[in-house]
Amino acid sequence: MITVNGRRYKRRDSTATLICFLLLWALCYVCLLFSRGTRTSLPTLPEQLDTLIGQVASENIIAEVDFCYTAPRATTPTPNGHTVVIEAITPKVLTKDRPGGLLRSVQADTPIMRQGEIITAETVARLQAYQHVFAQLTAKMRRLLPLHQSALLCGLVLLCFGCGLFAIKQQLFSQVDRIILLTIFLGLHVVLTLVSQKMFAEYINGTSLQLCSLLPLCLVPALTSNLLGRRIGFCTVLLLSALTPLLIGGENLFQVYLFSLFGGIAGAMLFHDIHNRLGFLLGGLGVTATIIGLNLFFAWSQPLPWTWSSFSPFWTSILYLACGNALLVILALLLVPLLVERFFNVVTAYKLNELNDRDHPLLQRLREEAPGTYEHSLDVARLAGEAARAIGANAGLAEVCAYFHDIGKLYSPKMFGENLSENEANPHDSMTPQESCQVLREHVRFGIELARKYRLQRPICEAIAQHHGDSIIPFFYQKALTQAKQENLPPPSLRDFSYDGTKPQRPEVVIVEIADTCEAAVRALVRSREQPTAANITQKVNELVLAKMQMHQLDNACLTMAELFRVRDQIIKTLCNIHHLRPEYPKELKPIRKPAIGADPTTQSQPDVPADASPTP
Structure with missing residues (x-):
């Protein structure tokens, strides 16, 4: 194990990261070798x-x-x-x-x-x-010294990218599959850059503006932003805007840099969060407009008067290249997520949409076998989704994690109070506190098994395994402590009355943990006949969040204190909206018959109005 800034990383993770870096660097060197030959070719001309x-x-x-x-x-x-x-x-x-x-x-x-x-x-x-x-x-x-210099600069750029990524999102380096996926995306950009140069030399042989329009500079930023997150997407934009001019070479490095920068930003912003066909259409139009706009700027600033004197051929080719670039991004975002979901265990927007319709077999079982747990999960999903939106987290992922976080209760639904009716006996009354705690801990283990059986993605499995962390089960611990005092026995061990999970790290999972606890506590207020007023809800949520901080359950959370407070405030607001107050209806209120259509209201008998019923204003 290697410890950096309090976080532990396995040696195999560090080795995998180093191997990915070296492979990517070697690929850049190969691209530089081939691009030198591509850029130094001239059509065959006679000697005379x-x-x-x-x-x-x-x-x-x-x-x-x-x-x-x-x-x-x-x-x-x-x-x-x-x-x-x-x-x-x-x-x-x-x-x-x-x-x-x-x-x-x-x-x-x-x-x-x-x-x-x-x-x-x-x-x-x-x-x-x-x-x-x-x-x-x-x-x-073709001199070796400039080639080696370019390769060295590529290595330094990749190293700076890795250091910046580690500073922004350290937990990424503990996930080998994410590192491999990011390396594949970057390698894809290097390969497509080389292929584009070959195609340009063989079939187009035009200006550098046409080459920049042909290069798929929006593709990889769009993929990384959509599949790995916006932060990683924009880090990738900065990397490729520095790396692509080195790979291309030539006399127009600044031009290639600006195309890479603005094209990458357009791809990362427009394709970050797409849920419908309109999003693909707007993203494609945005990419096309960005490429054409950059061509207009450079054609005006260089200047290139011949592009305006013969407008049709040059700009027609630019339009075709820009539309082809946009179409490539759209097709990639339709096909690549299917492979990524299968081999890299990444939750895509399409998968979230599938899981969000509540037709999943596990949710159907939960609705039929454990209806109380199902309704609790729906409320937790609403709280988690609103709280995630408040801090800019993935609201769809938070909602889906909340839907599935308690599927482990399917192994014995009647062991959990929300699935018991008022006339049913509580099975825990006839069990020891230790046995009850063992039953409660089992729902986490069984939930993980169900998640693996149904091939749920990693973030959902994390929510199932971490939504209780390693917190204490207070009710049964206090019960065991009371029994120990009555029988003059030593106090029970906290380990025997604690969950054996890990503390959550992902923001969405942290939000689900807080929302789960707050929803159950506020519902307990309702069941105890205590009015869930705004003051009561605020006090209860503040107590629960403070207790989690004191019990160190949020130590690994990737949230700042400001974000945590916004999550708390949004949960309080949503709970107040759910448990809103309504005026009491009169105890005795006879139905009021409306007069028939076309009848004279004065001839209709008037209903009796109770004396204690106040007139409506």
Whole structure:
């Protein structure tokens, strides 16, 4: 065991985390190797480019970097606005082997040659200059030192991501399956980045804006935010916005960074909590709008005037790429959760919707065999859901955990007071306190067995196992203590009258534990004929929450004191709403007959009104 900040982690968890880090780092290195080859490819051109003059261009060639070339003086006008004249160079300044002409610059992402155009002498001059610049770029990108530097930076970025994630959500590192799932998602991003580069080089060969629109930068943030939580999703956004430019390389790192940052934020925010088809539609439209908006910004700020002069082809391709990106995210969020639920024991929004309809076989059994426990679970679910919403926790998960937290009482429903009618004898009257405590503890163990049998997800199993923590069973302990005093015996051991569970950590499970105790205590007020007024409810809930803190039941809770107080206040508010006061009805009130339709009210006999009945205002 390794202890960090008071928390214990198994060595196998630390080993698994280290292995995942090394695998992801190695995958980044492989991607860097392949991306170097992808980015340094140029369409095959003849050695004598002058032979191309007068022919029709068969493909597009886009400049990846800025470069200059000398245009023949005969073609002073700039064709199609592709280049910008900087200055005129007189023949005296030019070298002997260079003909006189105009020095012109070509910006990155500007077409050098377009498919279907007639190749001119100036086109050949641009191609010759770009071949020379591209050869230098290829030699620079294939050096081992920049590659190793990029790989080292990738490792440092991943290390910083792990440290930040540990500071934000430490309990994640004690769940090996979550670490593996997160590693798979990040590895998927690295692989898709490489595949996108290959597809771009083979089939599109366009501008860097088109490459950024092709990259699935919204996919992994959307998946992690939806399946692992919003905090992890936004941490993933920061990681990928720093990692993707290193993997892509080239001259447009800031452009790739902004696409990764804003695209990731859009995916994490729009697909965090989706419950219906409208959410998918709005998420897809949001992703599409984000990609198109970023393209508009860069096309305006660089500037790229040729994108506006020939609006249709470029922006049509951007629209297709943006819609394809959004469609990929939607399809992934429809299919991936099915696999994640099966192999990684993660509760998805779809699974919560299935469990929230109360048609689960366990809830049907609870409704038929233990109706009192079932009604208690419904009330606890309402309290837990409202309290979870008050602090921004997963309200759906809190409600589902509350539905199933007491399914262990199915093994012997009549052993629990809520399932006894007024005329039934309490079986605990004929049992010793030790036997009664053993029965109560068994409902936790049996509930865990049922949860495993029906393959309920981990958070629900945690709620079943931890909703009592290791707290004392006070009623039977006091009963045993009284008997021991009467018989002059030593006081009973607290261990014999305590649950053998663990203290809850997950916020939703902590809320279920508090709501479970408060609901049962307030219902006991009603059963004891004591009026559940707002003052009584507030006093009782405050006492129960304070008692749990004093008994150290909330020591491992991932809640701040401010959040705990908001949970307490919301439970008090909801309980007051449930047990609201109503005016008493008159003891004797005869039914009032309404006159028949069409009859004269004056001819109808008037009902007798009791003397003690006060008139309605």
